[in-house]
Amino acid sequence: RVLIVDFGSQVTQLIARRVREAGVYCEIHPFDKAEAIVDAYKPSAIILSGGPSSVLEADSPRIGRKLFDLGLPMLAICYGQQLLCDVLGGKVEGGHAGEFGRAELTIGKVSPLFEGLAGVGELETVWMSHGDRVTAIPDGFEVVATSTGAPFAAIANDEKKIYALQFHPEVYHTVNGARMYRNFLFNIAGLKGDWTMAAFRQEMVQKIRDQVGSGKVICGLSGGVDSSVAAVLIHEAIGDQLTCVFVDTGLLRKNEADQVVTLFRDHYNIPLVHVDAGELFLGELAGVSDPETKRKTIGKLFIDVFDKEAAKIDGAEFLAQGTLYPDVVESVSARGGPSAVIKSHHNVGGLPDYMKLKLVEPLRELFKDEVRALGVELGLAPAFVGRHPFPGPGLAIRIPGEITPEKVKVLQDADAIYLEEIRNAGLYDKIWQAFAVLLPVKTVGVMGDARTYENVLALRAVTSTDGMTADFFEFPWPVLGKTATRIINEVRGVNRVVYDVTSKPPGTIEWE
Numbered sequence: 428r429v430l431i432v433d434f435g436s437q438v439t440q441l442i443a444r445r446v447r448e449a450g451v452y453c454e455i456h457p458f459d460k461a462e463a464i465v466d467a468y469k470p471s472a473i474i475l476s477g478g479p480s481s482v483l484e485a486d487s488p489r490i491g492r493k494l495f496d497l498g499l500p501m502l503a504i505c506y507g508q509q510l511l512c513d514v515l516g517g518k519v520e521g522g523h524a525g526e527f528g529r530a531e532l533t534i535g536k537v538s539p540l541f542e543g544l545a546g547v548g549e550l551e552t553v554w555m556s557h558g559d560r561v562t563a564i565p566d567g568f569e570v571v572a573t574s575t576g577a578p579f580a581a582i583a584n585d586e587k588k589i590y591a592l593q594f595h596p597e598v599y600h601t602v603n604g605a606r607m608y609r610n611f612l613f614n615i616a617g618l619k620g621d622w623t624m625a626a627f628r629q630e631m632v633q634k635i636r637d638q639v640g641s642g643k644v645i646c647g648l649s650g651g652v653d654s655s656v657a658a659v660l661i662h663e664a665i666g667d668q669l670t671c672v673f674v675d676t677g678l679l680r681k682n683e684a685d686q687v688v689t690l691f692r693d694h695y696n697i698p699l700v701h702v703d704a705g706e707l708f709l710g711e712l713a714g715v716s717d718p719e720t721k722r723k724t725i726g727k728l729f730i731d732v733f734d735k736e737a738a739k740i741d742g743a744e745f746l747a748q749g750t751l752y753p754d755v756v757e758s759v760s761a762r763g764g765p766s767a768v769i770k771s772h773h774n775v776g777g778l779p780d781y782m783k784l785k786l787v788e789p790l791r792e793l794f795k796d797e798v799r800a801l802g803v804e805l806g807l808a809p810a811f812v813g814r815h816p817f818p819g820p821g822l823a824i825r826i827p828g829e830i831t832p833e834k835v836k837v838l839q840d841a842d843a844i845y846l847e848e849i850r851n852a853g854l855y856d857k858i859w860q861a862f863a864v865l866l867p868v869k870t871v872g873v874m875g876d877a878r879t880y881e882n883v884l885a886l887r888a889v890t891s892t893d894g895m896t897a898d899f900f901e902f903p904w905p906v907l908g909k910t911a912t913r914i915i916n917e918v919r920g921v922n923r924v925v926y927d928v929t930s931k932p933p934g935t936i937e938w939e
C-alpha cells in the first residue's frame with residue numbers, strides 16, 4: 428500500500444483516486460503526522476502531494492529526512508518536488524514567472540515513468556500550477572523531461588526509485604497522467620493492482636465480524652446509496668444481528684420509501700423497522716418557511732424518532748453509519764479554511780451522545796465511486812447505486828415557503844416525470860443531480876378555453892464532481908419541452924415550467 432503525504436493541495440484526493448483506480452490501496456495523511464504513522468502503516472511506496480506553500484517561507488509545511496531515508500520508491504509532485512530538492516540538497520528559487528495551466532512537456536530520456544507515453548523528443552500535454560521552481564537538482568538525480576517554464580519538469584533517481592515532477596499528473600488535463608501513476612506503481616514500485624472491490628468485500632466482512640462479535644447492530648437507513656451499501660455489507664457479515672431503522676419523513680421522492688422497504692425486507696431479507704413518520708414531520712413543519720428552521724426541525728425530529736425506535740431494539744451495542752473517506756480524511760487544505768456556514772447541512776443518521784453506541788463504519792476508507800462499485804459487487808442494481816445525491820431534508824427544501832401535504836404530492840409527481848424523461852433521453856448518468864422545485868408563485872395560463880392560475884415549477888440539473896462547484900446542465904431543448912408539456916398536462920397544480928441556468932457559485936445547487 429501507498430502513503431500519500433498531504434501538503435495541502437486542493438487535488439490531493441485526486442492522487443488517491445488515481446492510485447486506487449490502479450487497484451492499489453492508499454491513504455492520505457497530513458505532512459506533520461506522516462513520520463509518526465509510517466512505522467505502523469508500513470507503506471510500500473510514498474507520494475508527496477503538491478501544496479500552496481513555498482519551501483522558501485520559514486513556516487512552510489515540511490517533513491524531515493526520515494521518509495526519504497526509508498529506501499522506499501517515491502513520487503514527489505509540485506510542492507513535493509521542491510521540498511524533495513530542498514531536503515536532498517538541490518535548490519529552489521522564487522521570483523520566476525510562474526506557470527499555470529496547460530503546458531507541453533518534452534520527454535528528454537527513456538524512463539520507466541514514461542513507458543507507453545510519447546518517445547524521447549516528443550511532447551506530452553500536462554498541467555502545471557506553480558510559482559517557485561527548482562533551479563538545481565540533488566546529486567544522483569537526472570532530468571528526464573523539461574517544459575518551457577520548468578527545465579526540471581521531471582527528475583529521476585532510478586537507483587533509489589525516486590521521481591519528482593513539477594506538473595500534476597493526477598489532474599484530468601494531464602492527458603496521460605493515469606498511465607504515469609500506473610507506471611510508478613507497477614514498473615517502479617513493483618506493486619500489484621490487486622485491490623479490488625471483491626477483495627475489499629471479503630476483508631471487510633471479516634473485519635465487521637471481528638469488531639461486532641455476537642453483538643447487535645442498528646443501521647439508520649435513509650434510502651441513499653451509502654447507508655444502503657453499508658447495510659447490505661453488514662448483513663452479509665453478521666446476518667440478523669443487524670436491524671435497519673428506516674425513518675420515512677414523507678419527504679422522499681415518489682415511491683422511494685416503498686422501494687427501500689421492498690428492496691431490504693423482501694429482496695435482502697434484512698430485518699427492517701419502517702417508521703412511517705410523514706404526518707409527524709409535516710405536522711411539525713406546518714407554518715415553517717425559513718430554510719434553516721426547516722433543516723433544524725427535520726434534523727431534530729429525525730433524531731427523536733430514530734432514537735425512540737433504536738431504544739426498542741434490546742441490547743444493541745453498535746450503530747452502523749455510511750461514513751465515507753472524504754468525510755474522515757484530515758485535509759491540510761481545509762485547516763483554517765473559510766468557515767462561513769452557507770447551509771447547515773444535516774445528514775440523516777447520527778445519535779445523541781448519551782446513547783453511547785459504538786460505531787461500525789465499513790465504508791470509511793472508500794470514495795463515492797468505490798461505494799458504488801462495492802454496491803454492484805454486493806448485487807445492488809447499477810441504476811440503484813448510481814442514483815443522484817438526495818439531501819437529508821428531502822423535498823422540504825425544494826418547496827420554498829410553507830410546506831403542505833398537497834404541495835409535496837404535486838412536487839413528487841412532477842419530479843418523477845422529470846426524472847423519467849431524463850432517463851428516457853439517456854441523460855441520467857451525465858447529470859450530477861436533477862430535481863424539480865415547486866415555487867410559491869402563481870401565474871396565469873390557458874388550457875382548453877379556460878384560464879388557469881397555478882404554481883410555477885422550476886427544473887434544475889447540474890453537472891459537478893463533488894457538489895462543491897457546479898454548472899447548469901445544457902439540456903437539448905426537446906427534452907425540456909417534452910418534460911414541461913407532460914408535467915403541465917399530467918400534474919394538477921402546475922401551469923408553467925422554467926429551467927434554472929445558474930451555476931454554483933454564485934448559486935447553490937438546492938434552492939434553499
Ligand code: XMP
Nearest residue numbers: 771772773774816818819820894935936937
Ligand atoms: P448546495 O445546495 O449547498 O448543495 O449547493 C450541495 C450538495 O449538498 C446537498 N445538500 C444537502 N445534503 N443535507 C444533506 O444531506 C442538507 O441539508 C443539504 N443541503 C444540500 C445538495 O443536494 C447537493 O448535492
